[in-house]
Amino acid sequence: MPRPNLTKSGPQRRCRTHDGVMTVENSHALDELVAALPEGAVLLDPDVTAGYRQDWAADPAAGHPAAVVRATCTEDIQTVMRWATANRVPVVPRGAGSGLSGGSSAVDGCIVVSTERMRQITIDPVARVAVTQPGLMNAEVKKAAAEHGLWYPPDPSSFEICSIGGNAATNAGGLCCVKYGVTTDYVLGLRVVLADGTAVSLGGPLLKDVAGLSLTKLFVGSEGTLGIITEITLRLIPAQPPASTVVASFDSVQEAADAVLAITSNMRPAMLEFMDHASINAVEDAVRMGLNRKAHALLLAQSDAPGAAGVLEIETIVQACENNGATEVFATDDQAEGDAFAAARRAVFPAVLAMGSLLLEDVGVPMRALPQLVTGVEAIADDLDVLICTVAHAGDGNTHPLIVFDPADPDMSERAQIAFGRVMDLAIALGGTITGEHGVGRLKRDWLPSQLGEDVMALNRKVKDALDPLGILNPGAVIAVKEASLD
The missing domain is CATH 3.40.462.40 (FAD-linked oxidase, cap domain/gating helix)
Known part of the structure:
Protein backbone atom coordinates (compact mmCIF):
# COMPACT_ATOMS: atom_id res chain seq x y z
CA MET A 1 0.00 0.00 0.00
CA PRO A 2 1.49 3.40 -0.93
CA ARG A 3 2.26 5.63 2.01
CA PRO A 4 0.32 8.91 2.20
CA ASN A 5 1.83 12.29 1.51
CA LEU A 6 2.97 13.66 4.88
CA THR A 7 2.80 17.34 4.02
CA LYS A 8 0.61 19.75 5.94
CA SER A 9 -2.75 20.09 4.26
CA GLY A 10 -5.76 22.35 4.60
CA PRO A 11 -6.35 25.33 6.84
CA GLN A 12 -7.23 23.29 9.94
CA ARG A 13 -4.83 23.96 12.81
CA ARG A 14 -3.32 20.63 13.78
CA CYS A 15 -1.13 21.68 16.67
CA ARG A 16 -0.93 23.72 19.84
CA THR A 17 2.06 25.12 21.65
CA HIS A 18 3.86 23.46 24.58
CA ASP A 19 7.00 25.11 25.94
CA GLY A 20 7.53 26.80 22.59
CA VAL A 21 7.04 23.64 20.52
CA MET A 22 3.91 22.38 18.78
CA THR A 23 2.06 19.30 20.02
CA VAL A 24 -0.68 17.20 18.45
CA GLU A 25 -4.15 18.72 18.91
CA ASN A 26 -6.40 16.17 17.19
CA SER A 27 -6.38 12.60 15.96
CA HIS A 28 -6.30 13.31 12.22
CA ALA A 29 -2.58 14.00 12.10
CA LEU A 30 -1.88 10.87 14.12
CA ASP A 31 -4.02 8.84 11.75
CA GLU A 32 -1.69 9.91 8.95
CA LEU A 33 1.33 8.75 10.91
CA VAL A 34 -0.22 5.38 11.78
CA ALA A 35 -1.11 4.80 8.13
CA ALA A 36 2.40 5.69 6.99
CA LEU A 37 4.18 3.19 9.26
CA PRO A 38 4.13 -0.63 9.39
CA GLU A 39 1.26 -2.23 11.29
CA GLY A 40 1.86 -2.29 15.02
CA ALA A 41 4.67 0.26 14.92
CA VAL A 42 2.62 3.01 16.61
CA LEU A 43 1.43 2.63 20.20
CA LEU A 44 -1.49 4.86 21.24
CA ASP A 45 -2.87 3.24 24.41
CA PRO A 46 -2.11 5.71 27.24
CA ASP A 47 -1.53 2.85 29.67
CA VAL A 48 1.20 1.53 27.35
CA THR A 49 2.73 4.86 26.33
CA ALA A 50 3.00 5.84 30.01
CA GLY A 51 5.82 3.31 30.27
CA TYR A 52 7.86 5.47 27.88
CA ARG A 53 7.48 8.75 29.83
CA GLN A 54 10.63 8.57 31.95
CA ASP A 55 14.13 7.14 32.02
CA TRP A 56 15.94 5.93 35.15
CA ALA A 57 16.16 9.50 36.40
CA ALA A 58 12.38 9.32 36.98
CA ASP A 59 11.92 13.03 36.23
CA PRO A 60 8.62 13.97 37.90
CA ALA A 61 8.13 16.71 35.30
CA ALA A 62 8.07 14.23 32.40
CA GLY A 63 5.15 14.73 30.05
CA HIS A 64 2.71 12.36 28.37
CA PRO A 65 3.46 11.33 24.78
CA ALA A 66 0.70 11.34 22.19
CA ALA A 67 2.18 8.16 20.72
CA VAL A 68 5.20 5.88 20.78
CA VAL A 69 6.75 4.64 17.54
CA ARG A 70 8.81 1.45 17.79
CA ALA A 71 10.97 1.81 14.70
CA THR A 72 12.70 -1.10 12.99
CA CYS A 73 14.73 0.74 10.35
CA THR A 74 16.05 4.10 9.22
CA GLU A 75 13.09 4.52 6.87
CA ASP A 76 10.61 4.32 9.76
CA ILE A 77 12.37 7.14 11.55
CA GLN A 78 12.54 9.21 8.38
CA THR A 79 8.77 8.85 8.08
CA VAL A 80 8.28 10.04 11.65
CA MET A 81 10.53 13.06 11.22
CA ARG A 82 8.93 14.13 7.93
CA TRP A 83 5.53 13.93 9.59
CA ALA A 84 6.78 15.74 12.70
CA THR A 85 8.29 18.52 10.61
CA ALA A 86 5.09 18.93 8.58
CA ASN A 87 3.00 19.07 11.75
CA ARG A 88 5.55 20.77 14.01
CA VAL A 89 5.33 18.05 16.66
CA PRO A 90 8.19 17.32 19.09
CA VAL A 91 10.00 13.99 18.87
CA VAL A 92 11.85 12.45 21.82
CA PRO A 93 14.30 9.66 20.87
CA ARG A 94 14.59 6.78 23.33
CA GLY A 95 16.88 3.78 23.64
CA ALA A 96 16.59 1.38 26.57
CA GLY A 97 15.39 4.04 29.01
CA SER A 98 18.42 3.56 31.28
CA GLY A 99 19.53 7.20 31.09
CA LEU A 100 20.24 9.03 34.33
CA SER A 101 19.72 12.69 33.42
CA GLY A 102 16.19 12.88 32.06
CA GLY A 103 17.48 12.97 28.49
CA SER A 104 14.63 10.82 27.18
CA SER A 105 11.86 12.24 29.37
CA ALA A 106 8.75 12.73 27.27
CA VAL A 107 7.13 16.13 26.74
CA ASP A 108 3.38 16.49 26.55
CA GLY A 109 1.96 15.59 23.14
CA CYS A 110 5.26 14.40 21.70
CA ILE A 111 6.08 11.33 19.67
CA VAL A 112 8.54 9.06 21.46
CA VAL A 113 10.68 7.21 18.92
CA SER A 114 11.94 4.00 20.49
CA THR A 115 14.84 2.14 18.87
CA GLU A 116 14.30 -1.01 20.99
CA ARG A 117 13.39 -3.08 17.90
CA MET A 118 16.46 -2.00 15.90
CA ARG A 119 18.74 -4.91 16.79
CA GLN A 120 20.75 -5.99 13.74
CA ILE A 121 24.55 -6.28 13.94
CA THR A 122 27.34 -7.49 11.68
CA ILE A 123 30.99 -8.01 12.62
CA ASP A 124 33.87 -7.65 10.17
CA PRO A 125 36.76 -9.46 11.91
CA VAL A 126 39.24 -8.44 9.23
CA ALA A 127 38.54 -4.70 9.47
CA ARG A 128 37.80 -5.10 13.22
CA VAL A 129 34.54 -3.19 13.06
CA ALA A 130 30.96 -3.77 14.11
CA VAL A 131 28.05 -2.22 12.25
CA THR A 132 25.06 -2.20 14.57
CA GLN A 133 21.62 -0.76 14.89
CA PRO A 134 21.08 1.26 18.07
CA GLY A 135 18.74 -1.10 19.94
CA LEU A 136 21.28 -3.73 20.98
CA MET A 137 22.47 -3.68 24.57
CA ASN A 138 26.10 -2.79 25.19
CA ALA A 139 26.60 -6.33 26.54
CA GLU A 140 25.21 -7.82 23.33
CA VAL A 141 27.69 -5.84 21.23
CA LYS A 142 30.48 -7.12 23.48
CA LYS A 143 29.24 -10.69 23.07
CA ALA A 144 29.03 -10.44 19.28
CA ALA A 145 32.58 -9.05 19.15
CA ALA A 146 33.87 -11.74 21.52
CA GLU A 147 32.65 -14.47 19.18
CA HIS A 148 35.36 -13.26 16.79
CA GLY A 149 38.05 -12.86 19.45
CA LEU A 150 37.49 -9.10 19.58
CA TRP A 151 36.46 -6.62 22.25
CA TYR A 152 34.32 -3.49 22.47
CA PRO A 153 35.78 -1.72 25.56
CA PRO A 154 33.34 1.01 26.77
CA ASP A 155 31.52 -0.55 29.72
CA PRO A 156 29.03 1.54 31.70
CA SER A 157 27.99 -0.01 35.00
CA SER A 158 24.62 -0.64 33.36
CA PHE A 159 26.21 -2.38 30.34
CA GLU A 160 23.75 -5.27 30.52
CA ILE A 161 20.68 -3.02 30.24
CA CYS A 162 21.83 0.11 28.35
CA SER A 163 21.58 0.32 24.58
CA ILE A 164 24.49 1.03 22.28
CA GLY A 165 22.47 3.82 20.67
CA GLY A 166 21.98 5.48 24.04
CA ASN A 167 25.71 5.04 24.70
CA ALA A 168 26.48 6.93 21.49
CA ALA A 169 23.87 9.60 22.20
CA THR A 170 25.42 10.37 25.60
CA ASN A 171 29.05 9.45 24.86
CA ALA A 172 28.97 6.90 27.68
CA GLY A 173 32.11 5.83 29.53
CA GLY A 174 32.49 3.12 32.13
CA LEU A 175 34.89 1.33 34.42
CA CYS A 176 37.72 0.74 31.94
CA CYS A 177 37.66 4.14 30.26
CA VAL A 178 40.70 5.38 32.21
CA LYS A 179 42.88 3.27 29.90
CA TYR A 180 40.66 2.46 26.95
CA GLY A 181 38.61 5.59 26.43
CA VAL A 182 34.91 6.33 26.04
CA THR A 183 32.30 5.73 23.34
CA THR A 184 33.45 8.47 20.97
CA ASP A 185 36.89 6.84 20.78
CA TYR A 186 35.29 3.80 19.13
CA VAL A 187 32.65 5.37 16.87
CA LEU A 188 33.96 5.37 13.31
CA GLY A 189 30.71 6.14 11.55
CA LEU A 190 27.02 6.91 12.02
CA ARG A 191 23.81 6.93 10.07
CA VAL A 192 21.61 9.73 11.37
CA VAL A 193 18.12 10.95 10.55
CA LEU A 194 17.89 14.73 10.76
CA ALA A 195 14.92 16.80 11.90
CA ASP A 196 13.50 17.12 8.38
CA GLY A 197 13.74 13.37 7.70
CA THR A 198 16.98 13.45 5.72
CA ALA A 199 19.20 10.44 6.42
CA VAL A 200 22.95 11.09 6.30
CA SER A 201 25.87 8.67 6.52
CA LEU A 202 28.89 10.01 8.37
CA GLY A 203 32.30 8.38 8.51
CA GLY A 204 32.69 4.64 8.03
CA PRO A 205 34.97 1.65 8.65
CA LEU A 206 38.19 3.67 8.33
CA LEU A 207 40.69 4.18 11.12
CA LYS A 208 41.91 7.42 9.53
CA ASP A 209 39.54 9.80 7.75
CA VAL A 210 39.75 13.60 7.95
CA ALA A 211 37.62 14.48 4.92
CA GLY A 212 35.36 17.40 5.84
CA LEU A 213 34.31 18.57 9.27
CA SER A 214 34.21 15.99 12.05
CA LEU A 215 30.45 15.62 11.95
CA THR A 216 30.49 12.09 13.35
CA LYS A 217 31.93 13.43 16.58
CA LEU A 218 29.34 16.21 16.61
CA PHE A 219 26.48 13.73 16.87
CA VAL A 220 28.14 11.50 19.48
CA GLY A 221 26.98 12.92 22.80
CA SER A 222 24.32 15.20 21.26
CA GLU A 223 21.56 13.44 23.26
CA GLY A 224 19.11 13.23 20.38
CA THR A 225 18.89 17.00 20.00
CA LEU A 226 20.49 17.15 16.53
CA GLY A 227 19.37 13.89 14.92
CA ILE A 228 18.39 10.29 15.63
CA ILE A 229 21.12 7.67 15.32
CA THR A 230 19.97 4.63 13.34
CA GLU A 231 23.27 2.81 12.69
CA ILE A 232 26.69 2.88 14.33
CA THR A 233 30.04 1.67 12.99
CA LEU A 234 32.27 0.76 15.93
CA ARG A 235 35.99 0.11 16.15
CA LEU A 236 36.87 -3.18 17.86
CA ILE A 237 40.19 -4.22 19.37
CA PRO A 238 41.77 -7.57 20.30
CA ALA A 239 40.33 -9.27 23.36
CA GLN A 240 41.44 -7.84 26.69
CA PRO A 241 44.29 -9.76 28.37
CA PRO A 242 43.64 -11.33 31.80
CA ALA A 243 43.73 -8.71 34.54
CA LEU A 430 37.10 23.36 40.40
CA GLY A 431 37.34 23.69 36.62
CA GLY A 432 35.26 20.57 36.04
CA THR A 433 32.07 19.47 34.34
CA ILE A 434 28.46 18.85 35.35
CA THR A 435 28.47 15.59 33.40
CA GLY A 436 31.27 13.23 32.48
CA GLU A 437 29.22 10.52 30.78
CA HIS A 438 25.50 10.58 31.64
CA GLY A 439 24.64 13.65 29.61
CA VAL A 440 23.02 16.97 30.49
CA GLY A 441 19.47 15.86 29.73
CA ARG A 442 16.85 18.00 31.36
CA LEU A 443 17.91 17.67 34.99
CA LYS A 444 21.24 19.50 34.58
CA ARG A 445 20.34 21.89 31.79
CA ASP A 446 20.07 24.97 34.00
CA TRP A 447 23.69 24.59 35.16
CA LEU A 448 25.14 24.26 31.66
CA PRO A 449 25.52 28.03 31.03
CA SER A 450 27.58 28.36 34.22
CA GLN A 451 30.03 25.79 32.92
CA LEU A 452 30.20 26.79 29.25
CA GLY A 453 29.77 30.56 29.39
CA GLU A 454 27.66 32.86 27.26
CA ASP A 455 29.67 32.61 24.03
CA VAL A 456 29.86 28.82 23.99
CA MET A 457 26.16 28.53 24.84
CA ALA A 458 25.42 30.79 21.87
CA LEU A 459 27.54 28.55 19.65
CA ASN A 460 25.63 25.48 20.88
CA ARG A 461 22.37 27.25 20.05
CA LYS A 462 23.59 28.09 16.53
CA VAL A 463 24.39 24.45 15.85
CA LYS A 464 21.01 23.36 17.23
CA ASP A 465 19.15 25.96 15.18
CA ALA A 466 21.01 25.03 12.00
CA LEU A 467 20.13 21.33 12.24
CA ASP A 468 16.73 21.64 13.94
CA PRO A 469 15.27 25.04 13.07
CA LEU A 470 11.80 24.17 14.38
CA GLY A 471 13.19 22.89 17.66
CA ILE A 472 11.27 19.61 17.46
CA LEU A 473 14.11 17.19 18.31
CA ASN A 474 14.14 16.37 22.02
CA PRO A 475 13.04 19.87 23.06
CA GLY A 476 14.14 20.91 26.52
CA ALA A 477 17.07 18.51 26.65
CA VAL A 478 20.55 20.11 26.97
CA ILE A 479 19.38 23.53 25.76
CA ALA A 480 16.16 25.24 26.85
CA VAL A 481 13.48 25.50 24.16
CA LYS A 482 12.79 28.85 22.55
CA GLU A 483 9.39 30.45 22.45
CA ALA A 484 7.50 29.80 19.22
CA SER A 485 4.27 31.00 17.70
CA LEU A 486 1.46 29.31 15.77
CA ASP A 487 2.37 31.20 12.60
Missing part, protein backbone atom coordinates in the same frame (compact mmCIF):
# COMPACT_ATOMS: atom_id res chain seq x y z
CA SER A 244 45.18 -8.66 38.05
CA THR A 245 43.26 -6.80 40.76
CA VAL A 246 44.08 -4.68 43.80
CA VAL A 247 41.55 -3.73 46.48
CA ALA A 248 42.63 -1.19 49.11
CA SER A 249 40.77 0.22 52.12
CA PHE A 250 41.36 3.66 53.66
CA ASP A 251 40.31 5.55 56.78
CA SER A 252 39.50 8.70 54.79
CA VAL A 253 38.43 9.72 51.31
CA GLN A 254 41.32 12.21 51.26
CA GLU A 255 43.87 9.39 51.58
CA ALA A 256 42.14 7.37 48.88
CA ALA A 257 42.06 10.37 46.54
CA ASP A 258 45.75 11.03 47.19
CA ALA A 259 46.48 7.38 46.33
CA VAL A 260 44.60 7.83 43.03
CA LEU A 261 46.86 10.74 42.09
CA ALA A 262 49.93 8.73 43.03
CA ILE A 263 48.82 5.86 40.81
CA THR A 264 47.82 7.91 37.78
CA SER A 265 50.98 10.00 37.87
CA ASN A 266 52.98 6.86 37.07
CA MET A 267 50.70 4.69 34.95
CA ARG A 268 47.31 4.24 33.33
CA PRO A 269 45.62 1.25 34.96
CA ALA A 270 42.95 -0.80 33.19
CA MET A 271 40.52 0.17 35.97
CA LEU A 272 40.64 2.52 38.95
CA GLU A 273 37.38 2.85 40.88
CA PHE A 274 36.47 4.55 44.16
CA MET A 275 33.72 3.81 46.71
CA ASP A 276 33.01 5.76 49.89
CA HIS A 277 31.82 4.40 53.25
CA ALA A 278 28.10 4.62 52.47
CA SER A 279 28.55 2.94 49.08
CA ILE A 280 30.66 0.14 50.56
CA ASN A 281 27.99 -0.67 53.11
CA ALA A 282 25.11 -0.42 50.63
CA VAL A 283 26.85 -2.91 48.34
CA GLU A 284 27.76 -5.21 51.23
CA ASP A 285 24.13 -5.23 52.31
CA ALA A 286 23.13 -6.24 48.78
CA VAL A 287 25.76 -8.74 47.63
CA ARG A 288 27.69 -9.87 50.75
CA MET A 289 31.16 -9.60 49.20
CA GLY A 290 33.02 -9.39 52.50
CA LEU A 291 33.97 -5.74 51.93
CA ASN A 292 35.45 -3.85 54.89
CA ARG A 293 32.42 -2.11 56.39
CA LYS A 294 34.62 0.07 58.62
CA ALA A 295 36.54 1.58 55.72
CA HIS A 296 35.76 5.18 54.81
CA ALA A 297 36.96 4.63 51.25
CA LEU A 298 37.86 1.75 48.96
CA LEU A 299 39.87 1.66 45.74
CA LEU A 300 39.48 -1.06 43.12
CA ALA A 301 42.30 -1.14 40.57
CA GLN A 302 43.23 -3.52 37.76
CA SER A 303 46.18 -4.01 35.44
CA ASP A 304 45.95 -6.00 32.21
CA ALA A 305 49.51 -5.30 31.09
CA PRO A 306 51.23 -8.55 30.04
CA GLY A 307 54.06 -10.30 31.88
CA ALA A 308 56.60 -8.30 33.84
CA ALA A 309 54.91 -5.02 32.94
CA GLY A 310 51.73 -6.18 34.67
CA VAL A 311 53.64 -7.30 37.75
CA LEU A 312 55.29 -3.88 37.93
CA GLU A 313 51.96 -2.07 37.58
CA ILE A 314 50.40 -4.08 40.41
CA GLU A 315 53.42 -3.39 42.61
CA THR A 316 53.14 0.32 41.80
CA ILE A 317 49.44 0.36 42.72
CA VAL A 318 50.03 -1.50 45.99
CA GLN A 319 52.89 0.83 46.97
CA ALA A 320 50.88 3.96 46.13
CA CYS A 321 48.03 2.76 48.35
CA GLU A 322 50.32 1.81 51.22
CA ASN A 323 52.22 5.10 50.98
CA ASN A 324 48.96 7.02 51.28
CA GLY A 325 47.60 5.37 54.39
CA ALA A 326 45.80 2.26 53.19
CA THR A 327 44.79 0.13 56.15
CA GLU A 328 44.37 -3.01 54.08
CA VAL A 329 45.62 -3.94 50.60
CA PHE A 330 44.63 -7.13 48.79
CA ALA A 331 46.08 -8.18 45.41
CA THR A 332 45.03 -11.17 43.30
CA ASP A 333 45.73 -12.69 39.89
CA ASP A 334 42.55 -14.77 40.10
CA GLN A 335 40.23 -13.65 37.29
CA ALA A 336 37.08 -14.79 39.08
CA GLU A 337 37.97 -12.83 42.21
CA GLY A 338 38.71 -9.73 40.17
CA ASP A 339 35.44 -10.06 38.27
CA ALA A 340 33.56 -10.40 41.57
CA PHE A 341 35.03 -7.15 42.89
CA ALA A 342 34.17 -5.38 39.62
CA ALA A 343 30.62 -6.75 39.87
CA ALA A 344 30.39 -5.34 43.39
CA ARG A 345 31.37 -1.91 42.08
CA ARG A 346 28.74 -2.17 39.33
CA ALA A 347 26.15 -3.05 41.98
CA VAL A 348 26.38 0.36 43.66
CA PHE A 349 23.48 2.05 41.82
CA PRO A 350 20.84 -0.63 42.52
CA ALA A 351 22.18 -1.11 46.05
CA VAL A 352 21.89 2.58 46.90
CA LEU A 353 18.53 2.83 45.13
CA ALA A 354 17.20 0.34 47.68
CA MET A 355 17.87 2.98 50.36
CA GLY A 356 15.47 5.57 48.91
CA SER A 357 14.93 7.88 45.96
CA LEU A 358 18.05 9.21 44.25
CA LEU A 359 19.33 12.37 42.65
CA LEU A 360 22.20 11.12 40.53
CA GLU A 361 25.24 13.29 39.94
CA ASP A 362 27.86 12.79 37.26
CA VAL A 363 30.44 15.48 37.89
CA GLY A 364 34.07 15.37 36.85
CA VAL A 365 37.16 17.45 37.55
CA PRO A 366 40.79 17.59 36.42
CA MET A 367 42.70 14.87 38.23
CA ARG A 368 44.59 17.32 40.46
CA ALA A 369 41.24 18.53 41.87
CA LEU A 370 39.84 15.08 42.70
CA PRO A 371 40.68 15.29 46.43
CA GLN A 372 38.93 18.68 46.70
CA LEU A 373 35.87 17.33 44.92
CA VAL A 374 35.36 14.19 47.02
CA THR A 375 36.02 15.98 50.31
CA GLY A 376 33.84 18.88 49.16
CA VAL A 377 30.95 16.50 48.52
CA GLU A 378 31.40 15.13 52.04
CA ALA A 379 31.19 18.67 53.41
CA ILE A 380 28.00 19.38 51.43
CA ALA A 381 26.40 16.22 52.81
CA ASP A 382 27.33 17.18 56.38
CA ASP A 383 26.20 20.79 55.99
CA LEU A 384 22.78 19.88 54.61
CA ASP A 385 22.31 16.70 56.64
CA VAL A 386 21.70 14.53 53.58
CA LEU A 387 23.12 11.13 52.69
CA ILE A 388 25.41 11.23 49.66
CA CYS A 389 26.95 7.96 48.54
CA THR A 390 29.92 8.67 46.27
CA VAL A 391 31.44 6.28 43.75
CA ALA A 392 33.82 7.29 41.02
CA HIS A 393 35.72 6.33 37.93
CA ALA A 394 38.58 7.76 39.93
CA GLY A 395 41.23 7.22 37.29
CA ASP A 396 39.76 9.95 35.09
CA GLY A 397 38.22 12.23 37.72
CA ASN A 398 34.58 11.34 36.95
CA THR A 399 32.55 10.96 40.15
CA HIS A 400 28.98 9.84 40.86
CA PRO A 401 27.67 11.37 44.10
CA LEU A 402 24.28 9.72 44.71
CA ILE A 403 21.97 11.85 46.85
CA VAL A 404 19.52 9.70 48.80
CA PHE A 405 16.24 11.19 50.04
CA ASP A 406 12.64 10.43 50.94
CA PRO A 407 10.28 12.17 48.47
CA ALA A 408 7.52 12.01 51.10
CA ASP A 409 9.58 14.32 53.33
CA PRO A 410 9.35 17.86 51.86
CA ASP A 411 12.19 19.23 53.98
CA MET A 412 14.54 16.39 53.07
CA SER A 413 13.58 16.68 49.41
CA GLU A 414 14.39 20.40 49.43
CA ARG A 415 17.77 19.78 51.07
CA ALA A 416 18.52 17.07 48.52
CA GLN A 417 17.76 19.46 45.65
CA ILE A 418 20.02 22.10 47.20
CA ALA A 419 22.79 19.52 47.56
CA PHE A 420 22.32 18.53 43.90
CA GLY A 421 22.98 22.09 42.81
CA ARG A 422 25.87 22.64 45.21
CA VAL A 423 27.69 19.56 43.94
CA MET A 424 27.51 20.87 40.39
CA ASP A 425 28.55 24.34 41.50
CA LEU A 426 31.54 22.77 43.27
CA ALA A 427 32.60 20.85 40.15
CA ILE A 428 32.37 23.98 38.00
CA ALA A 429 34.36 26.00 40.55
